[in-house]
Amino acid sequence: AQSVTQPDIHITVSEGASLELRCNYSYGATPYLFWYVQSPGQGLQLLLKYFSGDTLVQGIKGFEAEFKRSQSSFNLRKPSVHWSDAAEYFCAVNRRAGTALIFGKGTTLSVSS
Amino acid sequence: ETGVTQTPRHLVMGMTNKKSLKCEQHLGHNAMYWYKQSAKKPLELMFVYSLEERVENNSVPSRFSPECPNSSHLFLHLHTLQPEDSALYLCASSQPGQGYGYTFGSGTRLTVV
Numbered sequence: 001a002q003s004v005t006q007p008d009i010h011i012t013v014s015e016g017a018s019l020e021l022r023c024n025y026s027y028g029a030t031p032y033l034f035w036y037v038q039s040p041g042q043g044l045q046l047l048l049k050y051f052s053g054d055t056l057v058q059g060i061k062g063f064e065a066e067f068k069r070s071q072s073s074f075n076l077r078k079p080s081v082h083w084s085d086a087a088e089y090f091c092a093v094n095r096r097a098g099t100a101l102i103f104g105k106g107t108t109l110s111v112s113s
Numbered sequence: 114e115t116g117v118t119q120t121p122r123h124l125v126m127g128m129t130n131k132k133s134l135k136c137e138q139h140l141g142h143n144a145m146y147w148y149k150q151s152a153k154k155p156l157e158l159m160f161v162y163s164l165e166e167r168v169e170n171n172s173v174p175s176r177f178s179p180e181c182p183n184s185s186h187l188f189l190h191l192h193t194l195q196p197e198d199s200a201l202y203l204c205a206s207s208q209p210g211q212g213y214g215y216t217f218g219s220g221t222r223l224t225v226v
Binding site: 034036041042043044045046049090100101102103104105106 | 115117119146154155156158161169203205214215216217218219220222
């Protein structure tokens with residue numbers, strides 16, 4: 001069965017520093033990959049997605065993610081973190097269009113001044 | 114506003130009550146989903162509706178009863194809930210096909226007393 005692992009439960013980054021959130025998936029073929037962000041008390045907002053083609057994907061709010069097939073990873077990055085980026089981040093996967101998304105457990109990002 | 118509206122935003126109910134959660138989207142999507150988000154646990158897929166038919170039911174207790182009267186509306190009927198059912202209930206919609214992602218509502222925060 002497909003699964004998503006986010007190894008880091010909680011990360012603290014200084015404002016202005018770079019960020020990388022890790023995501024690994026388990027699936028035989030290349031799945032569709034997503035990153036979502038959730039602010040407290042809110043639903044999930046799509047940051048970016050990967051289906052095929054260029055392995056470096058640009059998203060909203062200055063985020064990007066890189067798909068690495070050899071490592072089964074889809075890590076999220078941002079060169080300079082802002083205090084407003086503090087939130088929970090979820091990696092998700094589905095095996096084909098039309099099937100339900102499977103989410104990782106999430107990584108909580110705190111931003112220190 | 115994401116285009117997916119959930120009401121109510123907050124709900125407190127006793128274990129003997131009957132209540133319903135409502136989800137509405139006017140994005141032209143034809144798939145809708147209920148997810149449960151509990152503290153310290155990953156997002157749990159509850160139900161999937163595609164073209165108003167239930168296509169997935171992830172072993173959810175019968176005290177949760179979904180209803181999808183048309184492609185724009187999704188309900189979750191609740192009765193005789195337990196305190197452990199307290200959680201954030203998220204609705205999402207999508208238009209299956211390559212390039213799609215989910216659009217989430219802001220959720221209903223449910224507390225069972």
